[in-house]
Amino acid sequence: MIFKTCELERKKRVRNPSLPVEQRRRSFDLVEEGFPEKEAVSEASRCLATLSCQSCDICTLLCPDLCITRSDVTGQVEIDYDYCKGCGICAAVCPKKAIEMVQE
Numbered sequence: 392m393i394f395k396t397c398e399l400e401r402k403k404r405v406r407n408p409s410l411p412v413e414q415r416r417r418s419f420d421l422v423e424e425g426f427p428e429k430e431a432v433s434e435a436s437r438c439l440a441t442l443s444c445q446s447c448d449i450c451t452l453l454c455p456d457l458c459i460t461r462s463d464v465t466g467q468v469e470i471d472y473d474y475c476k477g478c479g480i481c482a483a484v485c486p487k488k489a490i491e492m493v494q495e
Contacts, residue, residue, distance in 0.1 A: 405434045444468060444489040450481035 408424045415422055426434060450468065451459045458474035459481055461467070482490040 405430045443487065445487050447486060449484050449486065450490060453480055453484050455480065 405426065407426060410418075410420060410422050410424075414420070425431075446461075446466070448461060451461060455478060456474050456476055458471040460469050460471070462469055477492070479492050482488075482492045
């Protein structure tokens with residue numbers, strides 16, 4: 392069992408095209424036009440769907456073997472492989488899919 396890690400690339404937010412305020416006051420036209428497809432896909436890729444641990448500690452709470460802990464020093468999740476039975480509950484409950492079961 393291993394933890395996946397990923398490097399996040401910072402992307403600037405794409406602004407939604409909108410009508411100027413003066414034009415809004417004089418019409419019933421749409422204020423926000425929506426994104427063209429390319430910008431919509433780019434903006435959607437900025438969401439929080441990362442594959443990295445978000446420190447929710449659900450894995451530590453639901454581990455039946457109590458072998459997953461968070462280090463007081465580093466704050467990193469640690470797995471004691473001497474006690475882990477490989478049940479996969481931690482991987483199943485991780486909302487970010489940061490834990491992956493890998494057959495060795």
